[in-house]
Amino acid sequence: MITWNNLDKLTSYQELAKTNKVKLAEVMSGENGAKRVKNYSIPMAAGLAYNYAAKQVDEEVLAALGKLAEEAQLTEKFEALYNGEVINTGEKRLVLHHMTRGQLGDAVEADGVDKRAFYVEQQEKIADFANKVHAGEITNAAGEKFTTVVQIGIGGSDLGPRAMYLALENWAKKNNTFKMEAKFISNVDPDDAAAVLNSIDVAHSIFVLVSKSGTTLETLTNESFVKDALKNAGLDASKHMIAVTSETSPLAKSDDYLAAFFMDDYIGGRFSSTSAVGGAVLSLAFGPEVFAQFLEGAAEEDKLAMNKDIRQNPEMLDALIGVYERNVLGYPSTAVLPYSQALSRFPAHLQQLDMESNGKSVNRFGEPIDYVTGPVIFGEPGTNGQHSFYQLLHQGTDIVPLQFVGFKNSQIGTDVVIQDSTSQQKLCANVAAQIVAFACGKEDENRNKNFEGGRPSSIIVGDQLTPQALGALLAHFENKIMFQGFVWNVNSFDQEGVQLGKVLAKRVLAHETDGALKVFSDLLNI
Numbered sequence: 247m248i249t250w251n252n253l254d255k256l257t258s259y260q261e262l263a264k265t266n267k268v269k270l271a272e273v274m275s276g277e278n279g280a281k282r283v284k285n286y287s288i289p290m291a292a293g294l295a296y297n298y299a300a301k302q303v304d305e306e307v308l309a310a311l312g313k314l315a316e317e318a319q320l321t322e323k324f325e326a327l328y329n330g331e332v333i334n335t336g337e338k339r340l341v342l343h344h345m346t347r348g349q350l351g352d353a354v355e356a357d358g359v360d361k362r363a364f365y366v367e368q369q370e371k372i373a374d375f376a377n378k379v380h381a382g383e384i385t386n387a388a389g390e391k392f393t394t395v396v397q398i399g400i401g402g403s404d405l406g407p408r409a410m411y412l413a414l415e416n417w418a419k420k421n422n423t424f425k426m427e428a429k430f431i432s433n434v435d436p437d438d439a440a441a442v443l444n445s446i447d448v449a450h451s452i453f454v455l456v457s458k459s460g461t462t463l464e465t466l467t468n469e470s471f472v473k474d475a476l477k478n479a480g481l482d483a484s485k486h487m488i489a490v491t492s493e494t495s496p497l498a499k500s501d502d503y504l505a506a507f508f509m510d511d512y513i514g515g516r517f518s519s520t521s522a523v524g525g526a527v528l529s530l531a532f533g534p535e536v537f538a539q540f541l542e543g544a545a546e547e548d549k550l551a552m553n554k555d556i557r558q559n560p561e562m563l564d565a566l567i568g569v570y571e572r573n574v575l576g577y578p579s580t581a582v583l584p585y586s587q588a589l590s591r592f593p594a595h596l597q598q599l600d601m602e603s604n605g606k607s608v609n610r611f612g613e614p615i616d617y618v619t620g621p622v623i624f625g626e627p628g629t630n631g632q633h634s635f636y637q638l639l640h641q642g643t644d645i646v647p648l649q650f651v652g653f654k655n656s657q658i659g660t661d662v663v664i665q666d667s668t669s670q671q672k673l674c675a676n677v678a679a680q681i682v683a684f685a686c687g688k689e690d691e692n693r694n695k696n697f698e699g700g701r702p703s704s705i706i707v708g709d710q711l712t713p714q715a716l717g718a719l720l721a722h723f724e725n726k727i728m729f730q731g732f733v734w735n736v737n738s739f740d741q742e743g744v745q746l747g748k749v750l751a752k753r754v755l756a757h758e759t760d761g762a763l764k765v766f767s768d769l770l771n772i
């Protein structure tokens with residue numbers, strides 16, 4: 247029997263609040279620190295590891311977190327989710343994104359079909375389509391090969407696929423699996439679409455219109471923008487466009503596309519990178535095999551997330567430590583700091599994934615809650631961030647927990663030795679240095695140069711950012727956010743908070759405004 251209780255009703259949460267606070271600077275120094283780094287590490291899929299040595303936890307706190315995981319029934323709730331219960335209570339929907347990459351539990355039938363079979367069928371259709379494009383069997387009207395793929399979408403239909411594309415672009419080039427360059431149009435700012443269109447050869451471009459709902463204003467506007475550009479170039483738009491949408495959306499009924507691929511209402515936009523939403527653009531860009539490897543990494547990580555023991559479940563432990571930091575230690579935000587240029591847009595993706603999922607102040611039954619939920623997420627790739635906002639992270643008045651990601655090897659492999667070290671070694675040296683600097687600090691008589699330390703971080707380390715590693719990394723964060731939603735007893739799978747702005751913008755465009763809205767409309771010349 248699953249019971250959905252608010253966090254502050256759980257005995258284990260009260261117990262957790264009473265545990266002794268770990269002094270990170272102390273536990274991370276000397277031999278003890280060295281031991282922690284070796285011991286506080288959990289293997290992840292694709293050769294990654296989650297290291298939490300520099301988190302503000304010890305055996306006492308970890309034991310309390312284990313009890314919280316048990317009392318909050320995290321494993322059972324995950325099981326209910328992948329076995330097809332209506333976990334998205336706000337929209338009364340199942341939550342099935344794990345099924346786009348594997349089958350964790352029972353077969354789930356919804357809308358009269360086996361859902362795993364449906365997602366696999368879409369993947370196969372995409373693979374077939376991509377192979378035909380690459381082989382020159384599907385071409386433009388002049389019989390010439392398509393060279394560029396442009397995704398049109400926003401939010402979950404943009405951020406994940408874009409971040410994943412950038413993450414694997416150089417890996418694919420190096421490993422000879424790079425098939426087509428990908429570009430992305432998302433913003434309704436006309437300069438976004440215009441700049442992308444100016445940078446490509448439209449006659450050899452295939453456009454992927456991605457909208458789960460098929461009603462998103464930005465995406466439909468950009469579709470018209472692109473169709474105009476194709477028409478102006480004397481091209482038949484329907485020969486250059488494919489659609490990715492849900493079968494119930496208005497787009498699904500249109501004949502304006504070369505092909506259409508489907509996801510469904512059980513895949514949240516921000517959880518859709520492993521569905522057709524990411525599948526179409528990534529399979530076209532890198533080939534279906536690379537996309538399949540990415541799914542494999544995610545599926546392997548999902549399996550680890552099923553483990554009941556928090557010391558063997560990186561996602562669950564990361565989630566619980568995050569709750570401890572937020573609700574007991576009172577830290578307001580979390581920075582995501584990948585020491586990998588390929589992950590330049592990964593923090594932006596996590597921003598939507600985390601903040602749209604857990605930025606809630608009512609529980610899953612719509613009742614107000616009395617504790618804080620999702621943190622503010624931000625981040626930049628290292629070492630760039632070091633020369634920008636790390637000042638506040640080291641010496642500011644807020645403590646910001648940090649999530650580092652680092653790889654032993656670069657993707658391209660071209661490097662240079664300057665002052666006895668390669669650039670890759672310099673990059674990795676910096677992440678190691680930062681973890682210890684944040685945790686241990688450094689005393690100085692001059693208060694301005696003093697580092698208090700005690701600033702917690704964790705790191706996910708791997709050999710190289712490969713498609714499998716990327717899949718595992720993505721699944722880690724998706725599952726972490728899901729577990730945190732369970733602990734906070736919120737529905738992580740709807741996003742009502744984005745609606746009000748959309749309604750008011752429509753009113754502004756229809757000139758149905760008064761008061762402040764009218765003055766702002768006039769100010770902006772609408």
Ligand SMILES: O=P(O)(O)OC[C@H]1O[C@H](O)[C@H](O)[C@@H](O)[C@@H]1O
Pocket residue numbers: 400401402403456457458459460461462465515516602741744
């Ligand atoms: O894929 P679409 O239906 O076009 O939705 C695109 C995005 O817009 C919405 O407003 C939501 O905030 C996002 O969660 C969603 O991913």
